[in-house]
Amino acid sequence: MNIYKALKMYFGYDEFKKGQEKLVNGIIEGRDALGIMPTGGGKSLCYQLPAVILEGVTIVISPLISLMKDQVDSLNEIGIEATYINSTLEYDEFMSRVDDIRRDKYKIVYVAPERLNTGLFENLIKYMKISLVAIDEAHCISQWGHDFRPSYLEIPRFIKTLNTRPIVAAFTATATKEIVEEIKRLIELKNPLEAITGFDRPNLYYQVVKTSNKLNYLLDYLNNNFEDDSGIIYCATRKTVESLVRRLNDKGFSAIPYHGGMGSNIRQKNQDDFIFNKARIIVATNAFGMGIDKPDVRFVIHYNMPKNMEAYYQEAGRAGRDGEKSECLLMYSPSDVVKQKLIIQNNELTEERERLLYKNLQYLIDYCHTNDCLRNCILKYFGEDIKNNKCNNCSNCLDETEMVDITVESQKILSCIYRVNERYGINTIILVLKGSKSKKILELGLNKVSTYGIMENYNNDSIKEIIMHLVSMGYIYITADKFPILKLTQTSKTVLKNQVKVYHKRNLVEQRSTSNKDDW
């Protein structure tokens, strides 16, 4: 059957989405493939369609046990024989599926990676003609990515146990250049056909929110936007999920929780209630979402900042899979940064890995402090060429807040970093600029430097905001360490010598001194 006919007949579509045709053709011709497409890009079809056309069986390796059933059900509905094998099956059910698989009943078999190297499975595959192995969420093989699954490392060994090497196709939505290379190397893809369809999601509006009261902002937002439409609110901890759900329910919103501490039945129920619109809002930790195909999520709000840009892009990307206008809000607060740093510190990591995690976190912090286009900031992270300076669909491009000249303040801060020999972190620098009489400052003799007290009339939050803005502009560099130190960069001079001017939003520079660390 030709691919256009199969596309129409099984999937009901007239056209391929970007990248699909190339991948489908490549796979059918017997080439390994690597598909890098954003969430909602249509990756599943790239292996499901070849599965129908190729002789023999396609094995799909997927980490999403909870979704296998849904995927298999939808395939069966459109007339493609499919099944799955994972740890949720009772022994009898498992054996009966194994029998059916042996009898060539299925075209597609979904398998959890943990199953691959079990004796039973190895025995089973001896009897199968496997033409294609498709690896979903392939970035899970990378230890550098945010979803590392050790069982993915077993995939190449599994492929080697097969009598004939099948076509191998890997798919992911998140991949920086390093991760792409790692996927190719670790999965041992042979001269793969690559389709990278770009990371831009034009229908998503990106916004960074810095507010003195997150909860009030959220309530206002929910009351005034997307009445009745669905959305996800991500929180950093199970505790925050629980308390936010209570508060939203108290205010009359239909919100349900989802996190790893809940029993799997109730988790599944809540996920279904959200997907089938029985609840409007799901408040969740990052345990929620991978692979969930709910097309009409209108907003994704991060109540707390995630650990890096990749995680953010992936989670925010669950909005607007149907291509309709949707919003992604990131609520910034310095205390979230502290929490993320503590998580890094509390893990036993190699120095190299620790540095990388700090660097990745810093990129997202910079995203929160930049005045440039947020979309471009995301696209740059993924190494894409930037077409326009402005996207006109993010809070920075549409922001009409008055900008104020902060060149003098910037110069004061940069000179202070210079005067203390680039040896201290942000809090010490602020203490020096404010002229603090704290024991620490006096003991270190920092009250003697010429920049001591030159910003005594500014409050801590304003100085911090200006410093973070200078970091995001590249005028200050924060070392990726447990105790990060502020250093000058090549371009600091241009500010110090008055060759460039620095601007920032008035409201952010003039922070109220009453705001506590948790509030904005």
Ligand code: ADP
């Ligand atoms: P991904 O796994 O890349 O996030 P999916 O495979 O779940 O994306 O596909 C996203 C959505 O796009 C699904 O609702 C799917 O049915 C739809 N889709 C896939 N291919 C096409 C196509 N060629 N034309 C129209 N819709 C498509």
